[in-house]
Amino acid sequence: MSGSEAARRSAATVSKDVSKDGRPETAVMGTYARQDLVFVRGEGSWLYTGQGDRYLDFGSGVAVNALGHAHPRLVAALTAQAAKLWHTSNLYRIEGQEALADRLTRLTFAERVFFCNSGAEACEGAIKVARRYQYISGRPERWRIITFQGAFHGRTLTTLAAGGNEKYLEGFGHKADGFDQVPFCDLDAVQAAISPETAAIMIEPIQGEGGVRSASEQDLKALRELCDTHGLLLVLDEVQTGVGRTGKLFAHEWAGIAPDVMAIAKGLGGGFPVGAVLATAEAAQGMTPGTHGSTFGGNPLAMAVAGTVLEIVSEPGFLDEVQGTALRLKQKLAGLRDQFPALIEAERGTGLLTGLKLNASVTPAEVVKAASAEHLLLVGAGDNTVRILPPLNVTHEDLSEGVERLARAFGRVQNHPSS
């Protein structure tokens, strides 16, 4: 690289503009419409820029930083493991995997666990488990999965087909076959979609990306019954709802039902990439040597951190505290709706998976932008909704501060529509 080119490149990393030769400011592929913010440090519910500006993080990296930033016990778990062993591969037994699988099975319906690195991989793995179960049970014709409009299961080609969002599928060739989509929680449509080829029903107990839309307890119970009646597996995508986000360890616990297979990720690693497929022993019976794998899945670093996240979240009183925080937030948001009836249509969600459905005159992007101007981070969602996802251990003080900032943000939107 010539000196002048090096200078241009280094200038490009600080310039917001496209350089003279038309190259974008960064070589990072432009798959995100990112906010122009760079954070260099985090602590609890706060993120800090290089200039020392601090932002209250009520997005939690899209429900990932379940315990906030730089939690001392997570830092300790990661650094202790980092000094010992990073990676060996799944050709060998991994102590941390066996310990975490044991912990997960003690805490849930599950009896078997497969570790991966992300939510999409967990969903993809869950789909494989369900299809393979039917195959190994002598029903190889059952491979189709019923999914729901508004769903989000990830960005791999198969999970995109499962989610069925045309916008995300456009330009990527034929949509993967094997998914039959029906309107969210339309039980008659589910029943009508069940065919001799159906293997499973797959649903998020609360659609996160889809706009914090909840399946009711009755809906989940009815889906469980339909699965039992027709010999289908119930597959839950708890990638966003899991690991304490709704105030229970897993959202389906609110409905008093259990799935056969469940995909989890996001909050599980508290910011370290990790996902998992959980299943009953029966549902997992097809997953024999060679049927699935992952080079990085369940690596010792991920296991050390995720083990500590689960240890903390399952400590007595932790989830009660989350439910208490959620109740306070709900009351504050109800107050906010009364204050801004022209902007906010409804509060949504359970626990700290919270959304505000906006009136049609406002977009989530406007609210996210106004909040950002108040140094409050939120996340947009589908169905004209913004998500408020504070860390599960957010303090009372930070919660109140966040809602005050949110009120000021709505004030900005009200005073300067679409600015």
Ligand SMILES: *Cc1c(COP(=O)(O)O)cnc(C)c1O
């Ligand atoms: C985020 C999310 C996924 C995809 O997770 P990635 O880690 O981005 O692959 C899948 N399902 C749900 C419900 C999610 O919220």
